Amino acid sequence: MMIGPDLLNLAIYLPLAAGVLIALLPRAKEHLSGPLALTSSLLAFIPALALYTGFDPALPGMQFAQDLPWLSALGARYTIGLDGISMLMFILTAFLAPIAVLSSFTAVKEHRRFYYASLLALQTGMLGVFAALDLLLFYVFWEAMLIPMYFIIGIWGGRRRIYASVKFFIYTMAGSLLMLAAILWLYFDHQSRTGVYTFALTAYNNSAAGGTGMLLFLAFALAFAVKVPLWPFHTWLPDAHVEAPTAGSIILAGVLLKMGVYGFIRIAVPFFPEAAMTAGWPIAALGAFGVIYGSLTAWAQDDIKKLVAYSSVAHLGIVMVGVLVLEPAAVSGAVLQMVNHGLSTGALFLCVGMLYERRHTRLMADYGGIAKIMPAFAAVFMIVTLSSIGLPGLNGFIGEFLILFGAFKVWPCLALVSLGGVILSAVYMLGMYQKVFFGPVSNTANKELPDLKVREWLCVLPLLALIVWIGVYPNFFLRRIDTAVNDYIRLAGGPRPVFSLAKGEK
Amino acid sequence: MENPKTLLDLIAPLLLVAVPAIIALLVRPAWAQRAAGIGLAAALFNVAVSAPANILPFGQSLVYDPLTKLFWLLILAAAFAAVVLTPRAACAAELPANEYYFLLPISAVGLMAMLATGDLIGVFIALEVVSLPLYALAAARRTAAGAEAGYKYFLLGSFGAALTVLGIAFFYGSVGSVLITSAAAISGLTVTQAAASAGFLLIMAGFAFKAALVPFHMWVPDVYEGAPTPVSAFMASAVKAGAVLILFRLFVAADLPLYYKIFWWVAALTMAAGNIAALPQTGVKRMLAYSSVAHAGYLLTGFMGGKAAFPAVYFYLAVYAAATIGAFSLVAILEKEEKGVTLDGLRGLAAADPAKAALLAVFVLSLAGIPPLAGFFGKFWLFAQAVRGAAPGLVVIAVLASAVSLYYYLSIITAMYSGKGDAAAVPRAATPLTLWLLGAFVLLGGLAADLFLLPAARALPFLP
């Protein structure tokens, strides 16, 4: 098979097909569901990898594109394709999915068929979002993904799983519904101007200005901001994260949150460059505020998972600054930081999950001195923690650094506020690390905990490898997004003017 | 009468439903369902293969054009599903099978006639043919709740019918015609036209009652709850579809800006009231009843697009009917007591009977309008009409109402998929094939919306 749309479709739909197959397994074969799911998500990674290697970073526009008729009465078409940015998100998703599956082998014991089917369906939904180039198709994937995630949290989650899953579902969906109204408005507006009914994303670039453009932009922005989640639309996240099973948290942090940012890059900003130019600063300011706010609230937690969840608010806040500042380095950094956050926070959730499986508690107070009992695990956790707080040499730094440096040229204040996160992240992450891993082993229940097992190593090693790889040689990834980033900035009407450094001026 | 084939296409489906219904009254109870089902299936087949032309053997009184064909397909399919999905056990235990399988198809015949006629008197008579069997059906279990539901329905239905007659009288008195098409004449500003307009509003109120629009909706939860569940399914699907379609016909026939304004408010109130009132419900039937109120509001949102909204309204009705019948039928299968199933009663269903739980989840999610289920595409296209009709504000209300609705729809799914509970004890029964088909349609119908939208678009010229 050529590296082209067929491969893309294969990568998208293979998991779903496998999911259906697993759901239909007879009860007696339930034990096969896990291995089957792992196999299929690994198999789906192969075409994704092939696409990534076959991706030509120099070409502008979409690659591996396919355009088929779909709902002709509506003018909706089945259009898919990838550019540098979505390619990166695509491969990230395909990469995290097998890890999520593998992390569930011992954690999930009930309704395994349905569980793995949901996980795989979720994978298809996420991949679809990144590949979709038709607004309706995008929306369908965007919302459809909520269903399996809702099940994953609601069935295999923690004690308050129902509250969390319903909140997650309603909150994110409610946010998206206004986007639906905005899509419809655009659709008819486009028809009245051109006489053509279409949902093609490219048809809507720079499609409305003035007050209307602003209203529409805000409708889209709300949908994406909830997903990001941008302060103050974030409170569904801690609940969802805390209650979700490990795999759910990995996917949630690793991919789902990225969709909000991706939505800004692919849709909200290019569709309404004028509005984005105006509203960019306030929204980025919310992001920068979220950096501080998320860090402070993370600091106040005694539940590890909740801490990590709040740290996501901080991390994605800075990403939003990078995306909206429309400076090449900052946007590249933001895109890379999406991946970084996916890796490091995904790994953090993975590690927390490993702890939870052993002790069935997520309260830091129940731990202490774990470094002595599980030295290898402590080392892994340390690397992941450092990646999360943006230590140079690891992945997190590259993204944060590029965002800060790029954003500083345009919005120095926001960059400086975000810089506060650099300090605070060390405060809460190392505080957590200390409480869990250092000190004497005070709790006898912790004395006999086994260190990492082979399966767990297999889960974390790929993540660690990438964490280091991106930290040391980020250019491998940056090179492939350069063209797409420039396209984005061009569509967004950027770059923004840099602030004046001339002498005597303020 | 030039073409006997056309005449046959018009008459045969009505007879194919009515005659087996009468047979169902006469045969052994065990055969009644088969008789009614076969009749409906045959009629469905006949309609499906017919090639309608706009020929008027009975003037405007009975028309068989592509529009009628589409209407009938929908009504017949819904009625067929309601009949075959009536649990056999329920019939043996509580429902008098002969009467049941007589009354239900006859009501369907009424619906067919109602949608095939072009004059208001015909519409009214047909409406009564629909309603009278329904009053009886609602009370068919002959329990206290059933009797209460039946009588309430009867009282309010008759009340509405009387208003409709009064409306027809004034309309006729002002316009001098009872043809639906003559409603176009009321768009002036004379006293006569005001009277006609008021009369027309009374007529529409009668159908708004059947379609369960606010403020004519209050009977709905009580009746749906008290009636036998398969009857609720029929009412919520076929009858509502008939009422909405006739309402749409009247609405676009008048095509009066004033009505757009009025319907704007009615739609908004209906969506809001239906969804909000459903939130605290714990009985699934009552919840679905409120849900059906809300869906009438969504459908009204589509009306804002005027005549061209027909494909969207039609598609949505089809999808909505499938999901509603499916949901009610599953409740019918699962219920043990008269009152139907509560949320607690669904607890643990997923573990006990994953197939049924999955199907119910699909139906409910479609009602909630979540992609990739058909309900989403239906809603999408419906709301699109309102945007096209320059009513974006109503769309905003509609999407907010949809957001509210998520809570109670999810509560059903949450109950099924959480832990062990009452439903764990439900004996595993086979899931009827029809239910699977409905599920498949709801699951995939959205991706094949063309199958509905394109024929409906072709039938557009036949709307008044």
Added chain:
Amino acid sequence: MEGNFYPLLKWMILPPLAGFVLNGLLGKKFLSERAGGILGSLAVLLSFVFALLSLSDLLNLPAADRLLRDTLFTWISAGPFTVDFALRLDPLSAVMALVVSGVSFLIHVYSIGYMHGDKGFHKYFSYLNFFVFFMLVLVLADNPVLMFVGWEGVGLASYLLIGFWYEDPEKASAGKKAFITNRIGDAGFLAGLMLLAAVMHAGGVYALDFSTLSANAQLAAGASFAGVNAAFLIGVLLFVGATGKSAQFPLYVWLPDAMAGPTPVSALIHAATMVTAGVYMLARMFFLYEAAPAALDVVLVTGCFTAFLAAVIAVAQRDIKKVLAYSTVSQLGFMFMAVGAGAWAAGVFHLTTHAFFKALLFLAAGSVIHGLSGEQDLFKMGGLRKHMRTTFILTATGWLALSGVPPLAGFYSKDLILEKVFTSGAGFVWLTGLLTAALTAYYISRLLILAFMDNYRGREHAHESPAVMTVPMGLLAALSVVGGMAGAAWLLPFLQPGAPPEHHSALMIAISVAAAAAGIIAAFLITGRRIGGGHHAAWCPRSLAAAWPRLHRLVYNKFYVDEIYEALLLKPLARFADWTFRVPDSKVIDGALVNGTARLFMSLGRTLGAAQTGNAQFYAIVFMAGLCLLLAAVLAGYYL
């Protein structure tokens, strides 16, 4: 790009990296303790050898052209923004690299003895190698961004090594404190870099290597940010970074706590190398400070104040390592004074000599602690010159060097700094520096007396350390003796080839020697008064304490700076964080807004349900009322 391509440079940083990986991954399972130690030491030795080789190549170049470069790969590239993973060797980094790898090697060897028998032996060496790797990256980096990698990397190593014995919560906390305090400085560093990059980009300069930056320093001088001269702002911000890493006021508080780590770590990281990174960075970026003299004043004053403050605190400490720690803070202050006075070369000179004698002192202290099985309280030592003769002699060398007694190393460099400060015209600073020098001599003499003179006051059996520890100390002692002379003769012209030879004023030398002498004499008078008396309880600092009890308490408790930070910054911030979570987040956003909306709709639903009374006539009334409204609307449409 100017400079000569020199692929050997990467080999300077790679051996420690390999050592880190090997010891870290394989150490515990596959290597014996001895093998692990030797592996770690050899790796650093290899770096040292490569540093020497590179240096000789550097020396072969003409003085004006002494720059070697090794670009490994393009590290970050986004849009026009490019940062290379590139190393550079010029006289400054060559000196620094030699000091780092040389001292590190000695301390590695010493550690083999010191850490003998520790459970985490391999981990220790792996961390140590890790540190050396990042320190060399810091030193050799060709651009400030890569420098920042090393900068934070050594911070991490420091964090890990301070908390090496993490089971003790206090030690773990000390590590965290070090890291976080450094982060505050790092944020300043980053902010400075951000502004620098912005200034350069605004001027069309996208490369960030030091040569380019240096060539375009006038861009910063000509720009302004928020009404302030950009060069000044950058200078100050970078210096904030330096105050974190090099433990200057107000961010010095982490360093004394950092003594929780194993003593060789204190010697290596928290005395000889890492903490001097700030000085090195300022020397490296001196072209910026030349463009903003006002920033230099900030450096000068801060350095002076820190030097004095820390010296005062050191006077009253009981913990042998704490004394040395505050001494380090104080000496770093001296180095900054040098830079602030515009004499960065003098700063680097002092950095070098300080590396020798302070490492020596720390190692000696380690030897003492090792010999006393962990005792660190000076009041429980005494008379060790009899039990640990070698250590005593070595300590005494360090003592003389630190005190500034000619012709030992400390004398040359410190004297040079004071002279430079004086000639720069900062008289008051010079005076304070002089006083600090006297205090320095005092507290280090006091340490020597308390630990080695008189009789042993402790209970543990004291024993001399093994040769693997004393030999490296010996080498350091030798360097402490000759380092000053060699440096003055060779180092300064090497660092600043074009600079005119120093003219040392005899008066200056006399004054500073006098200050040192005064300190030493005072110490012997005050502290040593009771020597031979055998009356332990009335030990000398008591006399000071008795004379000024309040002042003593204040000084002994380090002016309560930690407590003030805790009360004014940390506690309120933590409380604020807690409040943010409890009130705005949980109560307002989540409680009132999100769940409040849900509750609102639910109660609306209940109200609607209550209206559904079951009464059919009520339904009919609603029907009629609604209809009347609609009719009214229709008729209004016609008649209004």
Added chain:
Amino acid sequence: MIHFLPLTDSVPLAHIVGLGVAVFAAGAFGFLVRRNLIVLLMCVELMLNGANIVLVAFSRAPASPDPQVWVIFMFAVAAAEAGVGLALAVLIWRRLGTLDIDALKGLRG
């Protein structure tokens, strides 16, 4: 066209319509205030007949006999309605032992 029931011109149309509306209103009022189910049934019939009177009255204005035929249909409908209603009333009586509409409150909320 044959006029089945020629109305004299002496009674103005408005009066007949007014009568119909009055009868209708009386029925509606009764429907809203009375308690007994049978009475309610009668009220509905009253409303229907009031509407019929209006309909018949309008057969004069456009001068068409059609409404007079339609009214016959309406009678049939009303009769059927009464039949179903009475049957239901019997059922209510059997199950609840009362014909008071206030008893029909088992379904609510």
